Amino acid sequence: MENFYTDNKDLKFHLNHPLMEKIVALKEDNYKEAEEFDYAPMDFEDAMDSYDKVLEIIGEISGEVIAPNADSVDKEGPSLIDNEVKYAKGTQENHEVLTKAGLIGMSLPRKYEGLNFPIVPYVMAAEIVSRADAGFANIWGLQDCAETIHEFASEEIKQEFLPRFNQGATAAMVLTEPDAGSDLQAVQLKGTINASYDPDKDLYYLNGVKRFITNGDADIALVLARSEADTTDGRGLSLFVYDRKDASVKIRRIENKLGIKGSPTCEMVFTNAPAKLVGDRKMGLIKYVMALMNSARLGIGAQSVGIAEAAYREALKYAKERVQFGKAIIQFPAVYEMLTSMKVRTQAIRTLLYETARFVDVYKNYSFISEKRQLEREERQESKRYQRLADIFTPLLKLISSEYCNQIAYDSLQIHGGAGFMKDFPIERIYRDARITTIYEGTSQLQVVAAIRGVTSGAFLNRIREYEEISVTPELEYLRKYLIEMTREYEQVSGWVADQGDNEFVDFHARRMVEMAGNIIIGYLLLHDSVKNDEFERSAEIFIKQGKSENAQKADYITSSEIKDLGIYRYV
Numbered sequence: 294m295e296n297f298y299t300d301n302k303d304l305k306f307h308l309n310h311p312l313m314e315k316i317v318a319l320k321e322d323n324y325k326e327a328e329e330f331d332y333a334p335m336d337f338e339d340a341m342d343s344y345d346k347v348l349e350i351i352g353e354i355s356g357e358v359i360a361p362n363a364d365s366v367d368k369e370g371p372s373l374i375d376n377e378v379k380y381a382k383g384t385q386e387n388h389e390v391l392t393k394a395g396l397i398g399m400s401l402p403r404k405y406e407g408l409n410f411p412i413v414p415y416v417m418a419a420e421i422v423s424r425a426d427a428g429f430a431n432i433w434g435l436q437d438c439a440e441t442i443h444e445f446a447s448e449e450i451k452q453e454f455l456p457r458f459n460q461g462a463t464a465a466m467v468l469t470e471p472d473a474g475s476d477l478q479a480v481q482l483k484g485t486i487n488a489s490y491d492p493d494k495d496l497y498y499l500n501g502v503k504r505f506i507t508n509g510d511a512d513i514a515l516v517l518a519r520s521e522a523d524t525t526d527g528r529g530l531s532l533f534v535y536d537r538k539d540a541s542v543k544i545r546r547i548e549n550k551l552g553i554k555g556s557p558t559c560e561m562v563f564t565n566a567p568a569k570l571v572g573d574r575k576m577g578l579i580k581y582v583m584a585l586m587n588s589a590r591l592g593i594g595a596q597s598v599g600i601a602e603a604a605y606r607e608a609l610k611y612a613k614e615r616v617q618f619g620k621a622i623i624q625f626p627a628v629y630e631m632l633t634s635m636k637v638r639t640q641a642i643r644t645l646l647y648e649t650a651r652f653v654d655v656y657k658n659y660s661f662i663s664e665k666r667q668l669e670r671e672e673r674q675e676s677k678r679y680q681r682l683a684d685i686f687t688p689l690l691k692l693i694s695s696e697y698c699n700q701i702a703y704d705s706l707q708i709h710g711g712a713g714f715m716k717d718f719p720i721e722r723i724y725r726d727a728r729i730t731t732i733y734e735g736t737s738q739l740q741v742v743a744a745i746r747g748v749t750s751g752a753f754l755n756r757i758r759e760y761e762e763i764s765v766t767p768e769l770e771y772l773r774k775y776l777i778e779m780t781r782e783y784e785q786v787s788g789w790v791a792d793q794g795d796n797e798f799v800d801f802h803a804r805r806m807v808e809m810a811g812n813i814i815i816g817y818l819l820l821h822d823s824v825k826n827d828e829f830e831r832s833a834e835i836f837i838k839q840g841k842s843e844n845a846q847k848a849d850y851i852t853s854s855e856i857k858d859l860g861i862y863r864y865v
Contacts, residue, residue: 298352318657378510398458422597428555509559552725685747812840
């Protein structure tokens with residue numbers, strides 16, 4: 294029997310990070326619910342044992358049900374019948390099995406029938422499911438919407454919607470419009486708040502078209518709509534929750550996509566669709582969707598790592614079996630170098646994924662605690678610190694993990710040769726599924742726009758300095774010295790760009806500087822992983838040496854350029 298949790302020891306390694314003790318104590322509010330719920334943990338060890346057991350169940354379902362269904366789901370896909378999306382047979386089976394296992398809404402509080410899991414084990418589950426079938430991960434993973442309702446909606450809305458997730462309700466983030474794309478400030482879908490507003494029912498009525506909506510036929514949808522008349526920017530947008538039971542939204546079509554074909558991507562037409570306001574008016578984009586983006590970036594990070602793991606394993610298996618010129622192709626340097634690089638990059642984005650998840654976990658848990666009591670001064674400071682880290686690390690994660698995921702899938706198909714181009718091997722599907730990760734929930738270019746703040750504000754450098762202070766074993770000191778040299782180079786280059794005093798010049802080199810910071814950060818994370826487990830030492834050495842070379846090349850290009858050089862590239 295295949296189990297996608299127990300067959301990957303890296304997962305349990307990251308689950309047992311020292312910061313988890315603090316995260317679990319915050320999430321469980323010092324284990325007060327043990328008296329009220331028989332499945333609530335009594336202490337840290339009890340909680341960790343629960344996470345381990347649930348992840349093992351998810352790993353078994355992923356290996357024995359979801360992964361075997363992935364090929365047929367990719368071929369069959371969803372269909373649109375009488376304004377209802379019908380899942381492929383395998384998708385229905387996947388969802389039913391996970392629902393029966395109680396694994397929908399797993400991060401929700403127990404009073405809403407959730408498991409009250411922290412973000413780290415939830416993200417780990419998302420990685421496991423994504424490895425099995427990236428398309429299905431979109432359906433299962435959109436339970437993130439439940440977290441947004443839990444974080445910002447009224448208690449009445451929470452009571453109405455949140456318990457349904459444990460019963461198998463699906464969810465959707467309904468943000469994008471045909472003419473708006475990634476520019477969410479341009480959203481025009483309207484929530485009528487004058488004559489059409491019903492104060493007795495406290496309902497708003499939505500009108501307009503949304504496009505490229507993942508799982509658009511979901512039971513529960515969070516909808517970004519323009520609630521304020523005569524506005525054109527983000528300050529006129531509010532967030533609403535729409536119940537599909539109303540059936541006033543028409544699914545115009547399901548998009549025919551390159552990959553993740555089991556996940557329906559829909560065009561939706563709202564015609565006086567009743568919906569309820571989440572939180573406060575005018576805060577839809579400014580506060581709620583921005584908070585949702587941290588979760589979305591984490592979700593795509595987990596999906597990217599899962600796809601990368603699947604692609605690497607397919608390449609390794611094929612390279613061991615494929616014989617050319619009298620020996621397995623894994624024995625050829627050109628192949629084993631690619632395989633090793635794929636493994637290193639997968640471990641690299643995985644360590645970045647769980648570091649980021651821990652940042653999000655801490656600040657969100659403090660946010661929930663602040664609703665029950667006033668935070669102490671030190672708690673407020675710590676909450677703000679982790680939120681600042683989450684705000685710069687989530688776009689960094691999304692950028693690097695999705696780009697690495699695509700490269701790993703590309704290399705895996707290359708190792709398969711012509712066979713990989715055929716539909717006889719899973720890598721053909723995995724390769725197609727990987728492509729979307731650099732595009733949706735904000736393209737790589739938009740992640741750079743978000744992450745560059747970590748460069749210009751010095752936030753990345755400050756965090757790097759903190760990593761630098763963590764001691765390593767004498768055997769690893771030479772790698773730490775490499776990273777210190779890389780940091781000095783990064784500081785000089787980013788300072789030089791800032792000294793030019795031209796915002797467009799900063800934007801032009803933004804990706805190079807963000808990636809330089811990313812190489813240093815991931816290098817330190819792998820180095821510290823090596824201190825705890827020497828099995829990571831080889832990956833740390835390879836990644837840091839390659840990162841040192843890449844950063845030197847980027848630094849040379851940046852410092853060799855001039856502001857006037859922008860004209861060479863402008864408006865080709």
